[in-house]
Amino acid sequence: MIAYGKLLCSWIRGRQRLGTAGVAVIEFALVLTFLALWTAAAWDLGNVFHQEERLASAAEAGVDYGIQNSATSTDYTGMISAARADADDPNDALDIAAQQVCLCSGGTTVNCSTGYCSGALPNVYLQVTVSENYPTIIPYPGIGSTIFLSRQAMLRYQ
Numbered sequence: 680m681i682a683y684g685k686l687l688c689s690w691i692r693g694r695q696r697l698g699t700a701g702v703a704v705i706e707f708a709l710v711l712t713f714l715a716l717w718t719a720a721a722w723d724l725g726n727v728f729h730q731e732e733r734l735a736s737a738a739e740a741g742v743d744y745g746i747q748n749s750a751t752s753t754d755y756t757g758m759i760s761a762a763r764a765d766a767d768d769p770n771d772a773l774d775i776a777a778q779q780v781c782l783c784s785g786g787t788t789v790n791c792s793t794g795y796c797s798g799a800l801p802n803v804y805l806q807v808t809v810s811e812n813y814p815t816i817i818p819y820p821g822i823g824s825t826i827f828l829s830r831q832a833m834l835r836y837q
Contacts, residue, residue: 719816727813731828733766734773734809738832740765741777741807746834752779758807766809773811780804780833803837 741762745751751758758777766773781789781803783796794801810829818824 716817720819723815723817723819727826727828730811730813731830734811734828734830735832737762737766737768737773737775738807738809738830741775741809742805742832742834745777745805745807746836752803752805752836758805762807762809773809775810776808778806779836780806800837802835804833804835806831806833 741758744761745754745758755777759775762775762777763769763771763773779791781791781794781801783789783794783801785796787796789796789801791801791803808829808831810827812825813828814825815822
């Protein structure tokens with residue numbers, strides 16, 4: 680009877696060791712999955728910030744082109760081309776818009792050709808907006824698989 684008891688205890692200890700090894704593999708697989716998801720999320724977040732800086736720089740380049748003189752202040756195609764060149768966008772993937780905006784001193788928008796601000800001429804600004812739909816590595820709950828990014832630059836011309 681004692682030999683049978685020792686054999687049973689030995690068999691139970693062996694089974695426990697096998698069960699522990701299997702649990703470790705499952706835990707490693709779960710941890711690895713979450714680590715991969717966190718890495719993808721960190722990559723996406725960092726890349727979103729990088730893309731936003733790229734769009735802001737492109738918008739500023741477009742406005743800088745337009746602010747040079749009176750001829751370039753209405754050259755919207757040139758502003759868009761300058762923004763596209765700064766963003767390194769040869770495939771026209773970005774949505775870029777350039778325009779003149781006229782504001783009164785209180786911030787009210789008026790028509791640039793016919794608008795007046797309490798008897799005075801409005802301040803003329805050049806505005807370039809650059810936007811894109813950034814595709815994420817994986818779709819996130821509540822966000823989806825694309826994030827809309829947009830940046831705008833505006834400088835006073837007159």
